[in-house]
Amino acid sequence: MDAEEYLGKSRLFRRLKNGPHGQLIELYIARVVKDGLARQGMWRCLNLVSGLLSWLSRRHRELNGFDERVLEQYLTYRAHKQSIQPGDRAALKRLLSLLRDTNVIPRAPLPPIPPEDQIFRKFAGYLRDERGLAPKSILRHLPVIRRFLREVCPAGAVDLGKIRQDDVVRYVERHVHDSSVASGKAMCTALRAFLRYLYYNGSNPLALAECVPSVRRWKLANLPTYLSAAQVQKVLDDCDRTTGLGRRDYAIVLMLARLGLRASEVATLTLDDIDWRSGTMLVRAKGRQQVRMPMPSDVGAAIVTYLRNDRPVSSCRRLFIRTLVPHVGFTSGCAITMIAQMALKRAGISGCAHQGAHIFRHSLATELLRSGATLSQIGQLLRHENHDTTRIYAKVDIAGLRTLGLPWPGGLQ
Template sequence: MNWKNGITDYKNYLRIERGLSDNTISNYARDLIKLVRFFEKHEIKNNPITITKEEIQKFIYEIAKEVQPRSQARIISGLKGFFNYLIFEDYRNDNPTDLIEPPKIGRKLPDTLSEEEIDRLIAAIDLGHPQGERNRAMLECLYACGLRVSELISLQLSDLYFDEGFISVTGKGDKQRFVPISTHTQKFINLYRNEIRVHSAPKPEFSNTLFLNRRGRQLTRAMLFTIIKDLAVKAGIQKTISPHTFRHSFATHLLQNGADLRSIQQMLGHESITTTEIYMHIDRSQLSDVLHKFHPRSKEN
């Protein structure tokens, strides 16, 4: 087995057996290609089956000079997964990354916007612009439903179940979930859909796509990033924000207002509750109030 065939087979495994998204698979493949280029540069001839721990370690030392600890940890995790796959397929008996420890990193707390900052961003949208109503509907949907950027841009007209108060969302690994949507947000989506989108001419393959660009195609991730960054400048918001900031804010504001973590997990589409628990940091300042209010030993006699 050479590296090219090994990476191709691994990508097929991730897609078919693991059900991972194209973006995730591309990231894994990109890190493996970095490893291959390092070996080519240093004229290391071993293939995926014969490569040793020492040779992997040399690569790790090299990337440690170039990337941050969080990226190092991701690359090491990806390499572990690749060699575990080779063991699973009986190509190898050992994993050369088993004794390689990732760097220690702290858990990064997500950036959030306040409710007032969300309002300022949306208010900065020029509704006189041809894409104004579309942009308002998208941002309202991002914030009200806690969607990932890929989930928003791939929303279909057939995913809208407004009579039932839900939308159908296709998340990571093509997993489907139903997310509740408020009548407030439905109003802005309907305004865009019924007053603006009906006058568009979508390309045949995008006839069911909800949010269209000026050429009748699905919006790109990069375009949504640009829209939000431009609005942040107009609204005078100094934070570095992205579409994902709306998702973080969605979860944080729900938690602050008393929603339980399990419900937030289901709406966000997190497989593990530990992923959702990152939002618990927001409630640190409220823990003392909760203790004094609800614990029997904290009540005054």
């Protein structure tokens, strides 16, 4: 039963439509239909709105006084009468958004911006305009700078000029070992950028960036974590391809395994990026690269199956979208990483340093190297800007490295 047929038979919808808020109910249900809710979801939304209107009427309160505070009061009241489902708050927030869009109630006042966020906004503008950093790179600085400001500058901008060398050194010494060596280096990089910004705009008279201690980490010291070809195939075989969700996740994992895409690259793929005539796809890679890559036949077949049978109807142009409403694309590569983690868990693969999407990238590079591909070819496929990034895979080619070993002076032992 589709939405139109259900609404035509629903007595609850007819009663609300013929009531004092009939026009609002029609607008609300139109938004619910647009979001792609199924019949049960529509009934739940109408039931919630009906209960809310009755609750307001019994308390002699008008709908134009509805806001987040009243929403929570109603949910608390409803929780004493019956169970609250996960989508109930979202259904009422949908009504709240509609009331504001139609000017029935005023817009919610903007919350006050914390002092550290005010500083970071200006710093983000400096990184974007003066340093040319991408938005994702700018956001990586946020946790470091927020913690630094809360510890060293609790009064906000007033304390920026009071930062001294000892404050910076002591802060790094306190937190450099909080996580991995790579996280410590990233923290110091963010601090240097922020201290350069303070000197650049005159907030601090001292050039403190040079006093940030260095974190020692040898380049190419670690071996890349990878799966064998048999393990990768087991991960793919254990994907549940009997359901729409499983077929979507299978197409995603297959793309990670065959093309070595990063999680963010999969998440940002759109329907327009695929050229079915040439069998290629446009990948928005790291460093603002746009690379057109060939699409293997099995990847193309998995995508076609997903598009024909399982992708929900949506105006969103992202290739892979959420199965739950609203049917929109993933906000970041984190969802792709979680899909990869679940696939590895289903296959019983554990004990790897990386348990996410990137392990398939390492596995592809390692398998290509053992099959005779050159480092230059692998770097081109993986879209590496630096040859040193690709060179780390040479360390997993044990057979090739044995040919470079010199004979032991004392003979065979």
